[in-house]
Amino acid sequence: MAQPQSCELTILMPCLNEAETLEVCIRKALGYLERSGVDGEVLIADNGSTDGSQEIARLAGARVVPVAEKGYGSALIGGIAAARGTYVIMGDADDSYDFSSLDPFVAKLREGYQLVMGNRFRGGIAPGAMPPLHKYLGNPVLSGIGARFFKPGVRDFHCGLRGFDRQAILGLGLRTSGMEFASEMVVEACLAKLRIVEVPTTLSKDGRTRPPHLRSWHDGWRHLRFLLVFSxxxxxxxxxxxxxxxxxxxxxxxxxxxxxxxxxxxxxxxxxxxxxxxxxxxxxxxxxxxxxxxxxxxxxxxxxxxxxxxxxxxxxxxxxxxxxxxxxxxxxxxxxxxxxxxxxxxxxxxxxxxxxxxxxxxxxxxxxxxxxxxxxxxxxxTIPTRARSNPPAPEAVPDDVAELDLPLTPTGTAP
Structure with a gap:
């Protein structure tokens, strides 16, 4: 059965060996679309899983786009480029975010906001869902620095559940491949003066038995370094x-x-x-x-x-x-x-x-x-040079890009 070329909402999940929790996340997301009546799709940006996550996603009813270039940011950049929705809501596939309760995000996107951030501290953090180091040091410090430097009007700078206008975010030319992609999106949105708002969301303890991909000190430093370099x-x-x-x-x-x-x-x-x-x-x-x-x-x-x-x-x-x-x-x-x-x-x-x-x-x-x-x-x-404007128009993303095992550039085109 042919899938529609466009829809209102894409629920996007980056994936790297999430076989334990991927299906339940997809079912929650599909359940939300069915219950709310929102015309949408669930898209899995697979970053080279070796545990069968791709087949689990397809059987659960999601569309899968493979992204060869490694990294959290690379997976999301590829997923955003391949998304068919006017709006995109992204979140981790570890069952820590509630994909069945996305109404506040969709409502704000329909109001014209171009980036809708979740706030876990307002919505509620379940016991054991966030390590004390992140809850009392990492997130408050990095969010405080981000708020001071760029004034986004949000207090949870690094919440992974967020919605956005797809074209507005593509227009930012995001390019970081690692975990600092989360910071880059907010920073670039602030610099481009996009309309940003925050809504409460919850954070649950993830359902994986393996350690998370996040490395506290290493990735925390990468976030801080990014904030400093851009200010x-x-x-x-x-x-x-x-x-x-x-x-x-x-x-x-x-x-x-x-x-x-x-x-x-x-x-x-x-x-x-x-x-x-x-x-x-x-x-x-x-x-x-x-x-x-x-x-x-x-x-x-x-x-x-x-x-x-x-x-x-x-x-x-x-x-x-x-x-x-x-x-x-x-x-x-x-x-x-x-x-x-x-x-x-x-x-x-x-x-x-x-x-x-x-x-x-x-x-x-x-x-x-x-x-x-x-x-x-x-x-x-400041020496004047030949204008870099009017470059050759990029080729459109193929409709069947989900079947191509090619890395995507930050603009969404395959090399």
Whole structure:
């Protein structure tokens, strides 16, 4: 019997050796479709199962699409590309999510929301369903960082049960192959300003007897790394700005002499460390700018209006002039000190006085040189090139892609 080419909802489950729980998940999902009257399908994105999961899925009434490239993200990217539904609700096939209660997700999708996240902490977590490390540390910390960096308006950043508008998510060009795919989807949706909402959902203890695929520390670090890399402000700019401000302020204060706070004294040795902090902080700020320029050019991080306004003013020529001014100022101080040294026939100088002048001179030289070199690098990154637009139109995904054992690209086309 020929299957319809499109439907309203695809319930998508990534699968890698889920023979123990796959059938019950499929039956719950099919039962929901029948009971609710939603026109839909159940799709299994199989990632190379060797326990017969594929046949179990077909016999239970699901459609199976094989995805050769390994990884949680790869399986979902392939499944989303092959889905026939206008909307997709994805969830793990380990019987921890309740596929029989999807009405809140469908309702929000019909209202026009493009990403509907489940919240396990609002809906309820069954005893033993989430390890304490995940419940009290991993999820709260990572969700808090994600909320701070990207402001998605959701509190359970890593819930695996979520629904979305298929075309909107395909348009994001998601590409991570591992567990961090869950973070990438939310981050990219935030950056693209998709409409995001959260609904309560439950989490039950999974029905498998084998250990889960998730590796707590390894995958937690991958999630955190992804969040940091996609937020140059928090990775580079804010820490760098603090270090730079502290270093410059300390230098200005100590330039006029030692400072004592209680029984603690600060002098030229503190100036040297403060200079190091200022240089490191300034370099981090420059990294933030360079990262943002490169990310905007490559199209995976949009530039906000504030950054765009600043970038339009800080041209290559202005950057070179600012850097040159800092360099010349440092050089002038250094030459002045050499001339003072010559006035005493290059004899001995008071060490503290000499260092108090040499440190800001060296700081000016370093900051000036960094500014000029970074300005040149920005100039290289912004060299006009032939437009990358109007590429050849990608081939449509074959209707029988479920029968092809080919890896899918992030855009959903087979190589």
């Amino acid at each position: 140059p402000k928090w990775l580079f700019f804010y820490p760098g700005a603090v270090l730079f401000a502290v270093g410059i302020l300390a230098n200005l204060v100590l330039l006029f002499g030692p400072v004592e706070i209680g029984s603690v004294g600060f002098d030229v040795s503190t100036m040297i460390y403060a200079t190091a902090a200022a240089v490191v902080g300034y370099q981090a700020v420059l990294f933030a700018i360079l990262t943002k320029v490169f990310a905007e050019r490559e199209g995976f991080l949009p530039a906000g209006p504030r950054f765009r306004a600043i970038a339009d003013r800080l041209t290559l020529e202005r950057g070179l002039l600012i850097g040159l001014a800092l360099f010349v100022l440092g050089l002038a101080v250094a030459v002045t000190q050499v001339l003072r040294w010559g006035s005493v026939d290059f004899g001995g100088l008071d060490a503290r006085s000499a260092v108090r002048i040499a440190v800001p001179a060296a700081l000016g030289l370093m900051l000036g040189f960094q500014t000029m070199m970074s300005s040149m690098f920005v100039g290289i990154l």
